[in-house]
Amino acid sequence: MDYLKTVVPSQLIAERGSNLVVINPGSANIRIGLAHQHAPFVVPQCIAWYMRAWNEGYQGPKRTLQDQHSEREKAYDIIASLLKIPFLDEDTVNSYPRKMARVDGYNQQSRSDATFAWTDVRQKNLNSSSARELSESKVVIAETLDRPQGVDSGGRDAVECKYKEFICGEEALRISSTEPYCLRHPIRRGHLNISQHYPTQQVIEDLHAIWDWILNEKLHIPQADRNMFSAILVVPETFDSREIKEVLSIVLRDLRFGSAVVHQEGIAAIFGNGLSTACVVNMGAQVTSVICIDDGVALPTTSVTLPFGGEDISRCLLWVQRHHQTWPTIRTDPLAKPVDLLMLNKLKESYCLICGGELDAVTVVHSYEDGMPAVAHKTRMSALNVPPMGLFYPQLLVPDEYPPPPRSWFHDYEDMLEDSWHMDFPRRPDMPDGMFLGVNGGVNMWENYPVFPIRPKKEENLGLADAITSSILSAGRIDLQRKLFCSIQLIGGVALTGGLVGAVEERVLHAIPANEAIDTVEVLQSRTDPNFVTWKGGAILGVLDFTRDGWIHREDWIHNGIHVGSGRKYRDSYYLQGQAMSYISS
Known part of the structure; x- marks a missing residue:
């Protein structure tokens, strides 16, 4: 501690940050990078596997859409009334000329209209030396090239074509459905995406393959060198005990890091912004979670999880345009064609915002027909302020439905590390006294990492303002509640x-019951990019907290189980918080 009182943050970064890898797995994206980096790599957390037979293996869960048109239309009209725009069934044809004039004054041509190209899934082998290289990099030869229509099979047969065995990240999302690949998402809606069609072992193997590819291709850390690196695993509040155990096993057993530590996103977020107390509202692509932190300690009773996020707003944007008949007559299906969701996400980020009055814009959208180049269509989009209001009226955001993971999996305590608590472990010579507890002395490793039970189903229907209010009022003391209402922290891409910010402050204030003696609500400005503040906080915690009891060594995890000797993980973190604030301001 004396060292932490005097050391300069930049010195800590130089000493400890170069061999610390921060891993923050979300549902749709993973944020990963070295602790001394300014920003992480943000990579779509998906993988496409080559299939020799087109119908081979897992094809993804059957998805359906809930039939909630009446509730959705009702929610739209409520929002339209608040924003003072026409209702869904009102004839607005006569107002188009006036709107178009307004669009000219609201020209957003400076915003990029990204065009996505189909991923090239083949590599050509021109000589034996390149063949060996391709083989070593796990590229497999297609026994029979079932070429899509339009692919020339003439004189090019002399050049042997090869399919990549797997493709990760955004490239996996841009693979045409005519190619023999199966796209998988190992995490969905805040949980491991386990189902009868997607078994646990396959989910774990896919996560390992994605993370291993990122470490090799983005961070350039080969497996042989990883024992010299330590990993900070920043896990979502939605993860259950076994899910944390599984991803920790991936990091230590499969990726072969020398040591690792687990932190919660909420805790990491406040450190990333140099705070000690806040209501953290994490709005990701598929899940929104709310949790209150008091003096660096998460309050489990305040945890609320909402099953919607940025992707739902993007799909709602498409629904609104189709209802207003402003979307071109093209085949856009963000659930069946991931490249369409990429386009909608870009449009949402560029044009959607919360404000009163009619909000239209002229832009370019693209159609992506399988195997064909993208085709641009100029169009006028309307009611652009409606989709993000779905955060407060979730009936507007109809979720995509997938078979949920079996709940018995998450609550199956059958022997989850159970055997390790009843064994006589040999003591390694380098094991500190605090880490060795002798025969049957093991302490449940998760006591230091609060894990929250899944919230009741009814809470999933809450809007954002009600969820924030419910979370803070669950904190207990009135003085803490007042402090939290004035310390709301919005993070994640949707933030x-x-x-x-203004909408959250206004609606949370109105959601507070009249009998509560609270009259002020404030959203704090984020000091770090909301997109990766949890990653940055994990980096800070890893740099400042490097020698504490929470770190788990690979050998202990694999051979000896795990013994955590202290439960004071964040309790004596006064100087740690001071260093975090100093680090952020430097």
Whole structure:
């Protein structure tokens, strides 16, 4: 501690940050990078596997859409009334000329209209030396090239074509459905995406393959060198005990890091912004979670999880345009064609915001027909301020439905590390006294990492303002509640939505019951990019907290189980918090 009182943050970064890898797995994206980096790599957390037979293996869960048109339309009209725009069934044809004039004054041509190209899934082998290289990099030869229509099979047969065995990240999302690949998402809606069609072992193997690819291709850390690196695993509040255990096993057993530590996203978020107390509202692509932190300690009773996020707003944007008949007559299906969701996400980020009055824009959208180049379509989009209001009226955001993971999996305590608590472990010579507890002396490793039970189903229907209010009022003391209502922290990609801060402050204030003696609500400005503040906080915690009891060594995890000797993980973190604030301001 004396060292932490005097050391300069930049010195800590130089000493400890170069061999610390921070891993923050979300549902749709993973944020990963070395602790001394300014920003992480943000990679879509998906993988496409080559299939020799087109119908081979897992094809993804059957998805359906809930039939909630009446509730959705009702929610739209409520929002339209608040924003003072026409209702869904009102004839607005006569107002188009006036709107178009307004669009000219609201020209957003400076915003990029990204065009996505189909991923090239083949590599050509011109000589034996390149063949060996391709083989070593796990590229497999297609026994029979079932070429899509339009692919020339003439004189090019002399050049042997090869399919990549797997493709990760955004490239996996841009693979045409005519190619023999199966796209998998190992994490969905805040949980491991386990189902009868996607078994546990396959989910774990896919996560390992994605993370291993990122470490090799983005961070350039080969497996042989990883024992010299330590990993900070920043896990979502939605993860259950076994899910944390599984991803920790991936990091230590499969990726072969020398040691690792687990931190919660909520805790990491406040350190990333140099705070000690806040209501952290994490709005990701598929899940929104709310949790209150008091003096660096998470309060489990305040945890609320909402099953919607940025992707739902993007799909709602498409639904609104189709209802207003402003979307071109093209085949856009964000659930069946991931490249369409990429386009909608870009449009949402560029044009959607929360404000009163009619909000339209002229832009370019693209159609992506399988195997064909993208085709641009100029169009006028309307009611752009409606989709983000779905955060407060979730009936507007109809979720995509997938078979949920079996609940018995998450609550199956059958022997989850159970055997390790009843064994006589040999003491390694380098094991500190605090880490060795002798025969049957093991302490449940998760006591230091609060894990929250899944919230009742009814809470999933809450809007954002009600969820924040419910979370803070669950904190207990009135003085703490007042402090939390004035310390709301919005993080995640959705937090960048224009006008969201004012909307949250106004709606949370109105959601507080009249009998509560609270009259002030404030959203704090984020000191770090909301997109990766949890990653940055994990980096800070890893740099400042490097020698404490929470770290788990690979050998202990694999051979001896795990013994955590202290439960004071965040309790004596006064100087740690001071260093975090100093680090952020430097």
